[in-house]
Amino acid sequence: MAESGARLLVVEDNKVNRLLLARSVEQLGHRVGTAENGRIALDMLREDRWDLVLLDVEMPEMDGFQVMEHMLADRRLRDIPVIVTSALEGLQDAVRCIELGADDYLRKPVNAVLLKARIGSSLEKKRLRDELRLTLRRFATPEVEQHLDESGFALGGRHVHGAVMFTDIRGFTTLSEAIGPQECIELLNAWYALMFDAIGAHGGVVNTMAGDGLMAIFGAPLPLQEPSLCAVRAALDMQEMVKLLNDERSAQGKPPLKIGIGIATGEMIAGYAGTHQRASYTCIGDTVNLAARLEAHTKAIDKGIAVDGATWAAVRERIPMESCGVFTFKGKTVATEVYAA
Structure with missing residues (x-):
């Protein structure tokens, strides 16, 4: 499969939920890293390469909204797909996540079938974005690429x-x-x-x-x-x-x-x-x-x-x-x- 072997970061403050979600992702054939709050997650995202983030919203120190705000402002992180996992039921919170760049939104407890489908879809979109960026680099200078990225x-x-x-x-x-x-x-x-x-x-x-x-x-x-x-x-x-x-x-x-x-x-x-x-x-x-x-x-x-x-x-x-x-x-x-x- 196209997404096999991807590196996913699970960001969840609840240890039980974190371990169970990480296990579910590993069973899909992916490599997994975990972070217990948003601040640790951002450090990990900036230090290494990740293909997708499974992000909880309600966390101490730095919540999921703040993490997405930082990712959106960082050229190196803004293209990493984010799937939000949350127990929040309000439509307003889901809308806010999408506005901040989330690719998808899953309600807790996370359904295993939906999780597999959403991860596959998000990774495929990332693959297409990466191919487009690679093509752009062949025909445009880094400065033009940066200008397009910043200004459209x-x-x-x-x-x-x-x-x-x-x-x-x-x-x-x-x-x-x-x-x-x-x-x-x-x-x-x-x-x-x-x-x-x-x-x-x-x-x-x-x-x-x-x-x-x-x-x-x-x-x-x-x-x-x-x-x-x-x-x-x-x-x-x-x-x-x-x-x-x-x-x-x-x-x-x-x-x-x-x-x-x-x-x-x-x-x-x-x-x-x-x-x-x-x-x-x-x-x-x-x-x-x-x-x-x-x-x-x-x-x-x-x-x-x-x-x-x-x-x-x-x-x-x-x-x-x-x-x-x-x-x-x-x-x-x-x-x-x-x-x-």
Whole structure:
């Protein structure tokens, strides 16, 4: 069965009830832990992994309502199914339990047949939630996952202040023709792994990958202190990682890689774009367009990193950069002073 071998925590202050309920659960093939009050239960839930909680309502020190309030407020605990077991007969108490996140409500004395059915149903729902979360992790960053968990999904966006980065591999089309599809995929996977590591280490979120290029955001969906500085430091780390990768490639007789990185800082709209069936987290606005133009401009100025004036102003006290002049990029009416590292 899907739920076989699950770990259940029985929370009950009455010792006889606790032992009998634990025995009933063990007879269903599950592993059982017990807690005599809500405070002990919360400690156990935070220290180990549990698949389901059988929770009494009336307990000393901390009752079942308080336990559910704490679980609801804790991202690590809120997805653990809770089946309330109670001798309380009022409809109001059952409603309150459901509002606090309980998956089910069983009256004492607990009927063994109902117990088996409710445990099976709750564990199956947890399995489906876990599979959904695993799928989300494959296609979304931890930051986007956390944002969805805290704020929920809604199409649209909000104004944020942050930094946007674009980067790609120079001459990749020519390179891919020379090395063949299998080696091309392996090279891209290695490059992405290095770039993701450098960007993530400084709080950035990769939200778009296209061929050999990617776009990263610093400051959304979660706020980030000094997003410009984080973006530039990530860019410097990316260059260093490419240098180390090139050392390996050189030893294997392979041509080196060269990347270009463009960074712009400013206001943008961040949020979910698409439809309710298919959407992605992204940013739009002039800052995004400028970062893309700066990345392309690294070829013209023969530099690895190009940033706008707002980014330079935020980092100039800590990271040396040189002015490369003022340029008016395609599609823009206002000239941009470009700085490079």
